[in-house]
Amino acid sequence: MQLWQALSLLIHVLSTSGSPNLSSPDSPSSHESLSLLLSNLKSPANSSSSSPLSLDADLPDPYQFRVPDTATSLILSHYGRSVDRIPFLALTATTQYKLVQEAVAAQGDGPVPRQHMHWNRRDLYLHVQRPLRQRDLTWLMVADTVEGLRLFFERAHAWFELRITILDDTAGVVGSGSLEYSR
Numbered sequence: 731m732q733l734w735q736a737l738s739l740l741i742h743v744l745s746t747s748g749s750p751n752l753s754s755p756d757s758p759s760s761h762e763s764l765s766l767l768l769s770n771l772k773s774p775a776n777s778s779s780s781s782p783l784s785l786d787a788d789l790p791d792p793y794q795f796r797v798p799d800t801a802t803s804l805i806l807s808h809y810g811r812s813v814d815r816i817p818f819l820a821l822t823a824t825t826q827y828k829l830v831q832e833a834v835a836a837q838g839d840g841p842v843p844r845q846h847m848h849w850n851r852r853d854l855y856l857h858v859q860r861p862l863r864q865r866d867l868t869w870l871m872v873a874d875t876v877e878g879l880r881l882f883f884e885r886a887h888a889w890f891e892l893r894i895t896i897l898d899d900t901a902g903v904v905g906s907g908s909l910e911y912s913r
Contacts, residue, residue, distance in 0.1 A: 789886065794897075797878035801899040802871055804878045810891030811911065813854060818889050818909075821851035822880045826873060833869040841865040842872060850912075858896070858907040866901035879909065 792807035828849060833839060842865075848857045858875065860867040875896050883889045896905040 795878060795882045797874045800874045802874035803897040805895040806892050808893040813889040815889050817851045817854050821854055821856055822876050825849040825856060825876050829873045839868050839870045842867045853912045855912055856909050858905055860905045867904040871904055
């Protein structure tokens, strides 16, 4: 799916169903944040390649990262404080294991029944949520999101807090989330 088609679908989905929470309570509304996100979105042609990204080269905020060999893309934004690499890798390993347990319990890939999910490693939290009235987010998409974050940080050679919008080639926006330290 072309980027403009995904963005068009994103606008349609948000206008007809619950929207992912892209803003905090003391920032502009989610629609204002979405407009800002769409107007500033950059999607380098090599976003899913194995070439290293560089924060020194002003990594765009927001940045669209295609999870290799999947139908999932991530829009990463609102970069924050540095995150320690080892706790992040431990968090992703634990989360991936728990996702496998959930998928097995669900007898395979299927819609995620809960609106909110979170995993943590000490005070580092990964949050994922789906829009309230939408059930397009699947266990595989959540697993792709975790793997996408791991690959993104590995290529950026930096680890930091951020917000996530999860896109699927067919369904458009299927979820949102964040990686952050508890406050």
